[in-house]
Amino acid sequence: xxxxxxxxxxxxxxxxxxxxxxxxxxxxxxxxxxxxxxxxxxxxxxxxxxxxxxxxxxxxxxxxxxxxxxxxxxxxxxxxxxxxxxxxxxxxxxxxxxxxxxxxxxxxxxxxxxxxxxxxxx
Numbered sequence: 001x002x003x004x005x006x007x008x009x010x011x012x013x014x015x016x017x018x019x020x021x022x023x024x025x026x027x028x029x030x031x032x033x034x035x036x037x038x039x040x041x042x043x044x045x046x047x048x049x050x051x052x053x054x055x056x057x058x059x060x061x062x063x064x065x066x067x068x069x070x071x072x073x074x075x076x077x078x079x080x081x082x083x084x085x086x087x088x089x090x091x092x093x094x095x096x097x098x099x100x101x102x103x104x105x106x107x108x109x110x111x112x113x114x115x116x117x118x119x120x121x122x
Contacts, residue, residue: 017097018067018075020083020090026054067092 021029033051036043053074057065067077080095093101 017094018071018077018092020065020092021088023056025088 030051033043033047036046038044053070055068055071057067059065071077075092076094076097077092078094082093082095082098084091084093084098
């Protein structure tokens with residue numbers, strides 16, 4: 001199984017996070033990004049940062065991924081990580097960064113965009 005690991009620019013301010021995509025999902029993302037306008041500064045930034053720093057990784061016989069040094073350093077990965085499932089991808093977090101972010105969410109400090117979810121309820 002081949003997966004693609006990419007840096008998540010949104011996590012830059014929330015250091016400790018990488019995105020992990022199964023190859024078919026990554027290919028969908030690539031097709032979306034390639035259609036973005038070439039002269040748009042944000043599209044260029046996205047291409048350079050996300051696509052330019054992505055790395056294909058294969059699982060070993062025990063189901064482990066060897067993350068490249070540059071991605072481990074970017075996300076401050078050490079020994080302990082948290083794998084968070086997000087439907088079409090996963091996030092890989094530094095455990096301490098995940099705990100801090102989770103506590104922030106539980107405290108209700110970050111409700112930006114809540115109204116955009118409309119009538120979503122559980």
